[in-house]
Amino acid sequence: MSRQLFPPSVNYLARWILFLIFSGITTATVIFYYGYRSDWWQGQQMAPDQPILFSHHHHVTELKIDCRFCHSTVDQSSFAGMPATSTCLTCHSGVFTDSPMLAAAVQSEQTGTPLKWNRVYDLADYVYFDHSVHVSNGIGCTSCHGDIGNQRLTRKAQQTYMSWCLDCHRDPAQYIREPKDIYSPSAPARSNLTENRKVELLHQFRIGGQHLTDCTTCHR
Structure with missing residues (x-):
């Protein structure tokens, strides 16, 4: 007469072990996903230490110093310049x-x-970004840098995920602004222009086309 090597209760124990393993993996995945996308992980709204306590609010808003006085190459090269x-x-x-x-x-x-100076925005090495292309085509400072005119310490205003960049590249009209407002520290991040004016500016700056969302536009 043969005998069972394991009692029936082992089946329940095995099921519980598998359930706990699956639950643990699922929980860890969810925690990592939301943790990775959290403001804390990405450093959003955090101001890194700098060699000098520089206030954009004081210099840009109160003293009315133009961005290009300090960032002299922002409209000429890929790097804004320090x-x-x-x-x-x-x-x-x-x-x-x-x-x-x-x-x-x-x-x-x-x-x-x-x-x-310590970088506030530090893009991955495989991402190509050109400041001059953006500010020369109707995309202003506050669209990426937030309310820079009110920042007493410069902080990261946006999480620089690819989805955030593509949001603008797919519909640049939502961020387009008048040329006179490109360097305005008080301009809203999103465009508040009429739809007709947005279309006019898109034509003026010659913005549009499939190339905006081509992989090679940002990954070269």
């Missing part, structure tokens, strides 16, 4: 010269060592 120390000291050679906040700039000028 101001040379001499640019900072153009004003600060006579204003707040003894402020501890400017000590790094003074030391940079004296030693000839450039200030090392």
Whole structure:
């Protein structure tokens, strides 16, 4: 007479083990997915430490300094450009010269060592982004950088997922703006123009076509 090697209760135990394994994998996947897309993981709304406590609110909104005074290549090259120390000291050679906040700039000028600013937006190496193409074609600063004119410390306003970029590339009209408002720190991130004006600006800037969503547009 043959005997069972395992009692029937083992079947229930095996089912529970498989259920717990499946539940654990599912839970871990969900936690990783939402964690990866969270503001904390992506650094959204966080301001990285910088060598100088620079306030866009003070310089851009209160003093009305044009973006291109510091970011001199934003409309000419793929990189917006960071101001040379001499640019900072153009004003600060006579204003707040003894402020501890400017000590790094003074030391940079004296030693000839450039200030090392920490990136707020750091795209992957396989992503090609050109500042000049965007600002020269009706896409303003606040569409990507948020309410930069109110930022006392520069923070990351957007999660730079591919889906976010494609949202604009598929329908650029939702972000198009008047040429005079491209560098405005108070302009809304999305266009508030009439539909007719949006169409006119799309034609003016010659925006459109399948190439906007071609892989090679951003991955070269």
